[in-house]
Amino acid sequence: MPRQRSYFVVMSFYVIPMLVYCLIKRFLSKTSTIGMTLDLTPYRENYTLLPPGTSTVMYIVLIPFVMIFLYGLYFRLRIYGLDALLTLSKNFRSWFKQSFRYSILQKRIFKEVSPRIMHSTTSYGILILFIGTLLVFIDSDFLEPFNQKLLQGAFYLIFEFILDLFGLLLIFGITLQLIRRYSGVKRLKPKLEYYVYLWGLLFIGVSGFILESIRISVNQPPWSSYSFIGSMISVTIINSGIPVYILKNLYLILWWTHAIIAFGLVAALPYTNLRHVIVSFIYTGLTYSAPRLPQLAKTPFKLSEVDLSATEESKVGFRSIGDLDWLQKMGLDACTDCGRCEVVCPAYSSGTPLSPRNLVQKLMKIMWRQRLSWKRDLIESKDLGYDEIYACTTCGGCVEQCPVVISPLEYIIEARRAFIIDGRMEKKAIETLNNLSRGENPYGLPRIERERLVKELRELGAKTIDEHPNPEYIYWVGCLATYDPRIRNIARKMIEILSKAGVDFAILGTLERCTGEPARRMGEEGLFQELALKNIETLKSINARKMIVHCPHCYQVFKNEYKELGLEIEVIHHSILLRDLMSKGRIKPKINIENLVTFHDSCYIARFNNVIDEPRELLAGLRFKEMEKRGKDTFCCGAGGGNYWSEVKRAKRESLQRIEEAMKINAEVIIVECPYCLAMFEDAVRVMGLEEKIKILDISEIF
Ligand code: SF4
Numbered sequence: 001m002p003r004q005r006s007y008f009v010v011m012s013f014y015v016i017p018m019l020v021y022c023l024i025k026r027f028l029s030k031t032s033t034i035g036m037t038l039d040l041t042p043y044r045e046n047y048t049l050l051p052p053g054t055s056t057v058m059y060i061v062l063i064p065f066v067m068i069f070l071y072g073l074y075f076r077l078r079i080y081g082l083d084a085l086l087t088l089s090k091n092f093r094s095w096f097k098q099s100f101r102y103s104i105l106q107k108r109i110f111k112e113v114s115p116r117i118m119h120s121t122t123s124y125g126i127l128i129l130f131i132g133t134l135l136v137f138i139d140s141d142f143l144e145p146f147n148q149k150l151l152q153g154a155f156y157l158i159f160e161f162i163l164d165l166f167g168l169l170l171i172f173g174i175t176l177q178l179i180r181r182y183s184g185v186k187r188l189k190p191k192l193e194y195y196v197y198l199w200g201l202l203f204i205g206v207s208g209f210i211l212e213s214i215r216i217s218v219n220q221p222p223w224s225s226y227s228f229i230g231s232m233i234s235v236t237i238i239n240s241g242i243p244v245y246i247l248k249n250l251y252l253i254l255w256w257t258h259a260i261i262a263f264g265l266v267a268a269l270p271y272t273n274l275r276h277v278i279v280s281f282i283y284t285g286l287t288y289s290a291p292r293l294p295q296l297a298k299t300p301f302k303l304s305e306v307d308l309s310a311t312e313e314s315k316v317g318f319r320s321i322g323d324l325d326w327l328q329k330m331g332l333d334a335c336t337d338c339g340r341c342e343v344v345c346p347a348y349s350s351g352t353p354l355s356p357r358n359l360v361q362k363l364m365k366i367m368w369r370q371r372l373s374w375k376r377d378l379i380e381s382k383d384l385g386y387d388e389i390y391a392c393t394t395c396g397g398c399v400e401q402c403p404v405v406i407s408p409l410e411y412i413i414e415a416r417r418a419f420i421i422d423g424r425m426e427k428k429a430i431e432t433l434n435n436l437s438r439g440e441n442p443y444g445l446p447r448i449e450r451e452r453l454v455k456e457l458r459e460l461g462a463k464t465i466d467e468h469p470n471p472e473y474i475y476w477v478g479c480l481a482t483y484d485p486r487i488r489n490i491a492r493k494m495i496e497i498l499s500k501a502g503v504d505f506a507i508l509g510t511l512e513r514c515t516g517e518p519a520r521r522m523g524e525e526g527l528f529q530e531l532a533l534k535n536i537e538t539l540k541s542i543n544a545r546k547m548i549v550h551c552p553h554c555y556q557v558f559k560n561e562y563k564e565l566g567l568e569i570e571v572i573h574h575s576i577l578l579r580d581l582m583s584k585g586r587i588k589p590k591i592n593i594e595n596l597v598t599f600h601d602s603c604y605i606a607r608f609n610n611v612i613d614e615p616r617e618l619l620a621g622l623r624f625k626e627m628e629k630r631g632k633d634t635f636c637c638g639a640g641g642g643n644y645w646s647e648v649k650r651a652k653r654e655s656l657q658r659i660e661e662a663m664k665i666n667a668e669v670i671i672v673e674c675p676y677c678l679a680m681f682e683d684a685v686r687v688m689g690l691e692e693k694i695k696i697l698d699i700s701e702i703f
C-alpha cells in the first residue's frame, strides 16, 4: 500500500473524528453546569489551575503524536495483525488463558526474585496509571460536557488512593531498573532507547506527584489525604510559602512537559523494542497452538503423504523472512530483548557465534529493514551463518526461559532445513547423514556389529523378538549402546536388571535401526522420516505396545515425535522403570558409593519431558548434593542437536563447563541418565585430567 494511503487511513480514523469531537465538546462545555451540585461530595477537579481551552489545545497537540503512533502500529500490524486478531477472536478463551498466565501473571519472570519485584512494580504501575488516565479522560472529556461525573464520591477516593500507591510502585520499579542497568548487569544491553524510556517514565511518575501536590496546595480539598503522597508533598509546598501565582505557573509548565513526554513515549512505542508491551500481550496468548517443548518445530511435510508427481515443491525451511508464518513474524516483534535465553544458552556460553537473543533481535531488525519485500536470502547473504545455526544443541533452555514464550529454537530448526536443502554442511555432518542414509546408523558401521551385540546380550539372558514374540516390553538398545564399547555397558546392565527383576521383554536385535533423531535435529527431515517410517513399520508388525529406552533422544522421538507419523506407543525411560522396580522391591542398588554424588539431568528428559524426581529417588541414601543448574534448568552436555555428530568450534565445551560446576560442589561421582552425557562427560574428565577424581556413571550402573 502506498505511503499516502496509509496517511489517509490514519487521518480518517483519528484526526477527523477527533476534530469533530473537539467542536462538540467545546459547544457542550458552554452549557455544562458541573460543579454546582458536587460541592459537598469529593470529586476530581479536571484541568484545574490551567487556562480555559487547555483541553482543546492539548487535543490539537496530541494529533501528530497519535498519527506517529498509529502509523507505526498500523505498519507493524499489517504484517501479522489481521491474522492475530482473527485467531484471537475465534479462540478467545485459549488466548485469554495463555495471555493471562504469561503477560498478566508474568509466570516466567516471577521465577527470579529481583526481576520479579522490578518488573511487576513497573508493569502493574504503568497499567494502573494508564487505566487511571483513561478514567480521567472519560470523566473530563466525555462525561463532564454532558453534566455527568464518574470520578466522585467513594469511588473517587479509592481511585486517588490506588493511583498514588501504584505511582509510588512505578517510581520504585523504575529506580530499581535504572540501578540494575547502571550497575552493568551483563544480560541487559545498554541501548539508548531503554534509558530514554526509563528516565521518561521516572519523570512522568515524579512529575505526576508534584502536579498533584501543587493542586492540593492551591485548592486544599478536604479529601486530599486520600492522595497520600500528593498531600504529604503539599505540606512542604504550603510551608515553603511559595506564592500561588508562582505555583500556578509552575503547574502549567510541568503539566505540559508531563503531557508532551507521555505523548512522545507512547508515539515512539511501535518504533522501539518497548513495543513488546503491546505485542507480547497479544502474542503470548496466541502461542497455545505453536510448537513448544516437547515439540521443537512444525513437521513441514509427511513423507508418507508426499505426492511425488506434484510439480510444485512444498516449502521447507526458512531462508527469508517471507518464509516465516505470521505467528513467527509476530514472535520476532514480541521479543523484549531481556537476554534470559542468552544467559542459559550453552552454545553462547561455549563461545560460539550463537546467541538466541541476538538471533531473534537480528531477524526482527531484518524484517523491518526490508519492509514488506522479504526477498533477501538470509543464508546466501550470510545473515544466518552456519556456525551460528549449527552451534545450537537443541537443549530447549531458551524456550523454557523466554518470558513471552518465544521459541528461538524453532527459527534455528527451520533455518537448518534450508541449509540442508542447499547442501551447505560441514564435512563431519555430511558424513553422519551419509552414514544414516546408507548404514541406518550414525557411525556408518556394518550390520555385523549389531549381530555381535545381539549375541552378547543373548548370553546375558536377553531374547530377540523372533525368540520371544509378543512380550510386554521391547527394550530399545539404541545406536550408542550398539556401537560404542563404553556405552554398551548400559545395555548389559539393563539386560541383567530386567532379567533379574522378571520383566517380560525382548530386544529387536538386527531389526533395530537408528530412530533418525540426529538427522531431524540437523534439519534433514526427509531422512528422519524415512528411518522413522521403517521403524514404525517394524514396531507395528510385531505389535509393540510398550517400550523401554535408556536414551533420552530415543525417548523424545518415540514419545513425542513418532506420534504424528502414525505410532502410538507407551515409552518408559529406564530411570522411571528402575524407580518402579526398586519401589516394588524387585531390585536393589548394588553399589554402595561412599563418595559425594551429584546428578546431571538430561535436557530431553527433565526439560522436555518433565521427568525430574524419579532418578533422584534411586539415589536416596547416597551422599548426595545438587548442582546449581538442575531439573528443568539443567545445563546441556553439548551433544544434542546433532552436535555429537558434527563440528562447530567452541572456545570452551559445554561438557567442561558442566564438570567445573560439579567440581564447585566437590562432587566425586556424577550420575547421568543419557548415553550422550556419559560419553561427553567422560571425555571432558579425560581432557581435564580428572579421571582419578571424578567418575561418571549411568543411573543403571548403580544396580
Ligand atoms: S536450544 Fe539451547 S543451545 Fe539452542 S539456542 Fe536455545 S538455549 Fe541455545
Ligand code: SF4
Residues within 6 Å of the ligand: 334, 335, 336, 337, 338, 339, 340, 341, 342, 356, 357, 360, 401, 402, 403, 404, 405, 406, 408
Ligand atoms: S527471545 Fe525471549 S528470552 Fe530471548 S531476549 Fe527475546 S524475550 Fe528475552
